[in-house]
Structures are given as C-alpha cells and as structure tokens.
Amino acid sequence: MIQLKKIVQLIITLGAFGLLSAQASAQESPTYSKDVAPILQEKCAYCHNPEGIGPMPLMTYDQVRPFATLIHDRTSKRIMPPWHVDPGIGIQQFKNDASLSDVQIDTIEAWVEAGAPEGNPADLPAPIEFPSGAEWQLADQLGPPDLIIKSSPYDVIANGQDQWWMPNVPFEGLDQERFLKAAEFKPSYPLGKKVVHHGxxxxMPEDGGRTVALARYGVGKSWEIFPEGTGMRVPTDGTIAWNLHYFPVGAEGADDVVEVGLWFYPEGQTPERETVGEVLFRVDGLKGMARGQDIVIPPHGYQVLTGTHRLDSPAVIHSYRPHLHMRGKVMTMEAIFPDGTKEVLSQVNKYDHNWQIAYIYEEDAKPLLPTGTILQFTSVFDNTANNPINPDPEQWVVFGRRGVDEMSHAWVGITYINEEQFAQAVAEKRLRQETLRLE
Ligand code: HEC
Structure with missing residues (x-):
C-alpha cells in the first residue's frame, strides 16, 4: 500500500517535472509551427501572399525559412510591418495598428537565434483566407457600395519616371444630396495595386460650392469610415477630378481604371455631425504664400519646418497622415491648448515615402480639442547619406511634386463641431473613463 502511494507520488512528480521542462524548453526556443506562424499569419501574410504587395509570400515554413535572418532584421528594427509612428510618445490606440508587440518581436528573435526550428506541424494555426485585392475591403462590414465611381482608362507604362493621370469625369448617380458614411479607393487588381502609388x-460641385474629397489613397491607406453619427455632405451634380500618381514598377497594361466605392447614410437622413474629411495642414510656416517655398535642404544637411494652425471651433481628430517625400523623416503633431499646456498627439519618427499610412485613432483616443487650440506640426528632413532612401545627398532639395523633390504637409481627418457638441462629447468621454475605472 505504501509502495503504491509512493509510486503514485513519483508519477505525479515526474508528470509535473515533464510539464515544467516542456514549458521551459518552449520558452527557450519557440518553433515556427507553434509560435511564429500565428504572428506571420496575423501581421504579415495579408501583404506577403502570392498576390499581395509584399515581394515574397510568407505563408509556409518552406517559404519563411530562407528569410529567417532578414525577417529578424526587419522586425527587430521595426521596419516590417510598415508602421512608422513613434511608440514612445503620443496616442498609441489606433484602429488599424499593424505593428508587432514587443513580445512578438522577442519571439521571432528567440526563434531565429535557436536556428529557426520548424517544430511540430500539428501545432500550426488553422489556415485563413485572404480577401482578394479585387474585392471591396469594406464589403464585409458594410455590404456592397451604394455607388461606384470610375476614373477614365489609363495605359500603364512599365518603366520611366513618376506619371500623373488627372482626368475629369462627370459625377452621376445621385438624385438628391446625400451624406457619405464611408469610402474605399480601389486600384485595379493585381496591376493597379502595384503601380498606383497614391491618388x-x-x-467639384456644379454650383461652384466647396469641393468634396470623396477618397484619398496611398499605399497603406485605402478606405475611410467616418465615426458613428458623422457624415460628409455630397451634392448631386459636378465633376470628379481624379489625381492619380502612377509609379512604374516594370509591369504594363492598357486601360487601367481606378474605382472608388461610396457608402451613404439612408436617403433623407442627416447625421448629427458633418465632417470635412481629411484636411490638408501645411507645415512650412508660410500661410497663403507660394507653397513650400521655404523648403531648401542643403546637401548632407537637415532642415526643420514648423507650421501652426489655430482652431476656430472645437474639433475631433480622427486620423493623422503626414506627407513628406524621400528626405522626410519625422513629423510631429502637437496641440497647444488655450491654457498654454502642450501635448504631443502623434509623432511619426520613421517616415518612409514608399508608404502613405493614415494613423486612425481608436474612438476613445481621438483628440477632442477646444476652440483656440493651436495645432503645431514639425517636419524634419534628412538629406544625409544616413537616410537609406536618399537618392542623392549631394543635391540641394526644394519643393516639388516628384518624389525626389520635397513636400511638407499633413492630412488630418477632422470634424469641426459646435460648443454644445463639444461639451457633450467631453462629458461622454469622462463618463466612459469613469465607468472603465469602476469596472
Ligand atoms: C502592408 C503590407 C506589408 C506587411 C503587413 C508586411 N510587409 Fe514585409 N514588405 C512589404 C513590401 C511592399 C516590401 C518591399 C518593399 C519594402 O521593403 O518596403 C516588404 C519587404 C519585406 C522584407 C524585405 C524583403 C527583401 O528582400 O528585402 C522582409 C524580410 C519583410 N517584408 C518581412 C515582413 C514581415 C516578417 C512582416 C510581418 C511581421 C511583414 N513583412 C509585413 C509589405 C508588407
């Protein structure tokens, strides 16, 4: 009897020991199947799949293994996935956060250092399907668009410099004024996804009223959903001015067409708040004068530019999208409140012109700014050889449309509200924070 008890104890001890040692070794060396594949599936494969914009698929061990060292390099430097906002300052809650967590980066590092073992294929996560680039990304949430507008066809050249295609196309399809809820910009697939850089x-309303930016696109930003109860007024008649920047990448094709899908509030419904969508804030200190006239970056040198804008009414900020070119490195957006306090809202500190990312704030993280707030933007340009995408540090760089010239502005998704709406929004935000604290 005693012996049996001992044996049972021994088995328990051995069992616990076995479990512990298994855990310890799992911590020491993560495997592809168990630890790394779920990360790559969630954070990489939607671009790194055979038809995606990433240069190689990263979906199986055989595809991933040859790139293990490069993957370690790009993830540890936070170059991949592309997400250039400074994690050390400003708001960090974004709806479209693509970045890896510190734990995920460490897991990839430990895996590569252990020799990138495959592990047990039985541990692999279930495969997931990626929506084809031919589909509307917002269709899952919103159904098919209410209206689709199309650019006129363009013949894509394989090689050469930046190309601009700016057709004007009559706007048809609305028989009464409507409020826009969401819009998605969809280049053709697969060609357009590769060559349309931004647009x-x-x-332009027929009655000459204020222009309405239905959709703005850059690699990294293809759609916009306005917050609940917020919409953009769209008149019935006018012309769509398309501004498409094609960047030749070695592939050509005739009659390329870009589409924009539009989703509206129901007919006759006026949302509580009317937004102006993304607004351009210049970052060059010269209000109303020749644009960006003061960009003059010396060879092997730097330049810092600042622009300030006073808010004449309260506002909510939905998103932030800096626009610089190849020498642009940093753009900071700060709020200087009427009481003189100052806060960094967001800072992009690894700007890369190949990507035009809109950082879309989580609902509760959206800056809510009183009348009189000053938005202050600061751009930093690096024309030294340390800038990896600098095409030529020997040159003086000035303002211009080409990627090798510079620009300095921010696109800010903003809704101006009245004092009453502001007071209400502040009270609601307090209440939510209070409830969160109590939970
Ligand atoms: C939004 C799309 C996108 C996502 C998400 C993405 N990549 Fe990429 N990746 C690209 C593109 C495009 C390139 C080539 C251009 C560049 O380097 O910027 C690239 C380049 C790379 C390279 C360099 C390849 C070479 O030959 O130089 C590596 C390595 C890489 N990605 C790994 C990853 C990993 C690992 C993840 C996820 C943790 C990831 N990427 C997420 C689009 C993406």
Whole structure:
C-alpha cells in the first residue's frame, strides 16, 4: 500500500517535472509551427501572399525559412510591418495598428537565434483566407457600395519616371444630396495595386460650392469610415477630378481604371455631425504664400519646418497622415491648448515615402480639442547619406511634386463641431473613463 502511494507520488512528480521542462524548453526556443506562424499569419501574410504587395509570400515554413535572418532584421528594427509612428510618445490606440508587440518581436528573435526550428506541424494555426485585392475591403462590414465611381482608362507604362493621370469625369448617380458614411479607393487588381502609388478623387460641385474629397489613397491607406453619427455632405451634380500618381514598377497594361466605392447614410437622413474629411495642414510656416517655398535642404544637411494652425471651433481628430517625400523623416503633431499646456498627439519618427499610412485613432483616443487650440506640426528632413532612401545627398532639395523633390504637409481627418457638441462629447468621454475605472 505504501509502495503504491509512493509510486503514485513519483508519477505525479515526474508528470509535473515533464510539464515544467516542456514549458521551459518552449520558452527557450519557440518553433515556427507553434509560435511564429500565428504572428506571420496575423501581421504579415495579408501583404506577403502570392498576390499581395509584399515581394515574397510568407505563408509556409518552406517559404519563411530562407528569410529567417532578414525577417529578424526587419522586425527587430521595426521596419516590417510598415508602421512608422513613434511608440514612445503620443496616442498609441489606433484602429488599424499593424505593428508587432514587443513580445512578438522577442519571439521571432528567440526563434531565429535557436536556428529557426520548424517544430511540430500539428501545432500550426488553422489556415485563413485572404480577401482578394479585387474585392471591396469594406464589403464585409458594410455590404456592397451604394455607388461606384470610375476614373477614365489609363495605359500603364512599365518603366520611366513618376506619371500623373488627372482626368475629369462627370459625377452621376445621385438624385438628391446625400451624406457619405464611408469610402474605399480601389486600384485595379493585381496591376493597379502595384503601380498606383497614391491618388484622390475630389468632387467639384456644379454650383461652384466647396469641393468634396470623396477618397484619398496611398499605399497603406485605402478606405475611410467616418465615426458613428458623422457624415460628409455630397451634392448631386459636378465633376470628379481624379489625381492619380502612377509609379512604374516594370509591369504594363492598357486601360487601367481606378474605382472608388461610396457608402451613404439612408436617403433623407442627416447625421448629427458633418465632417470635412481629411484636411490638408501645411507645415512650412508660410500661410497663403507660394507653397513650400521655404523648403531648401542643403546637401548632407537637415532642415526643420514648423507650421501652426489655430482652431476656430472645437474639433475631433480622427486620423493623422503626414506627407513628406524621400528626405522626410519625422513629423510631429502637437496641440497647444488655450491654457498654454502642450501635448504631443502623434509623432511619426520613421517616415518612409514608399508608404502613405493614415494613423486612425481608436474612438476613445481621438483628440477632442477646444476652440483656440493651436495645432503645431514639425517636419524634419534628412538629406544625409544616413537616410537609406536618399537618392542623392549631394543635391540641394526644394519643393516639388516628384518624389525626389520635397513636400511638407499633413492630412488630418477632422470634424469641426459646435460648443454644445463639444461639451457633450467631453462629458461622454469622462463618463466612459469613469465607468472603465469602476469596472
Ligand atoms: C502592408 C503590407 C506589408 C506587411 C503587413 C508586411 N510587409 Fe514585409 N514588405 C512589404 C513590401 C511592399 C516590401 C518591399 C518593399 C519594402 O521593403 O518596403 C516588404 C519587404 C519585406 C522584407 C524585405 C524583403 C527583401 O528582400 O528585402 C522582409 C524580410 C519583410 N517584408 C518581412 C515582413 C514581415 C516578417 C512582416 C510581418 C511581421 C511583414 N513583412 C509585413 C509589405 C508588407
């Protein structure tokens, strides 16, 4: 009897020991199947799949293994996934956060250092399907668009310098004024996804009223959903001014067409708040004068530019999208409140012109700014050889449309509200924070 008890104890001890040692070794060396594949599936494969914009698929061990060292390099330097906002300062809650957590980066590092073992294929996560680039990304949430507008066809050249295609196309399809809820910019697939670098579709109303930017696109930003109860007024008649920047990448094709899908509030419904969408804030200190006239970056040198804008009414900020070119490195957006306090809202500190990312704030993280707030933007340009995408540090760089010239502005998704709406929004935000604290 005693012996049996001992044996049972021994088995328990051995069992516990076995479990512990298994855990310890799992901590020492993560495997592809168990630890790394789920990260790559969630954070990489939607670009790194056979038809995606990433240069190689990263979906199986055989595809990933040859790139293990490069993956370690790009993830540890936070170059991949592309996400250039400074994690050390400003708001960090974004709806479209693509970045890896510190734990995920450490897991990849430990895996590569252990020799990138495959592990047990039985541990692999279930495969997931990626929506084809031919589909509307917002269709899952919103159904098919209410209206689709199309650019006129363009013949894509394989090689050469930046190309601009700026057709004007009549706007048809609305028989009464409507409020826009969401918009998605969809280049053709697969060609357009590779060559359309950025662009926009702006409605110029027939009555000469204020222009309405229906959709703005850059690699890294293809759609916009306005917050609950917020919409953009769209008149019935006018012309769509398309502004498409094609960047030749070695592939050509005739009759390329870009589409924009539009989703509206129901007919006759006026949302509580009317937004102006993304607004351009210049970052060059010269209000109303020749644009960006003061960008003059010396060879092997730096330049810092600041622009300030006073808010004449309260506002909510939804998103932040800096626009610089190849020498642009940093753009900071700060709020200077009427009481003189100052806060960094967001800072992009690893700007890369190949990507035009809109950082879309989580609902509760959206800056809520009183009248009189000053938005202050600061751009930093690096024309030294340390800038890896600098095409030529020997040159003086000035303002211009080409990627090798410079620009300095921010696109800010903003809704101006009245004092009453502001007071209400502040009270609601307090209440939510209070409830969160109590939970
Ligand atoms: C939004 C799309 C996108 C996502 C998400 C993405 N990549 Fe990439 N990746 C690209 C593109 C495009 C390139 C090539 C251009 C560049 O380097 O910027 C690239 C380049 C790379 C390279 C360098 C390849 C070479 O030959 O130089 C590596 C390595 C890489 N990605 C790994 C990853 C990993 C690992 C993840 C996820 C943790 C990831 N990427 C997420 C689009 C993406």
């Amino acid at each position: 926009h579709a702006v409605l």
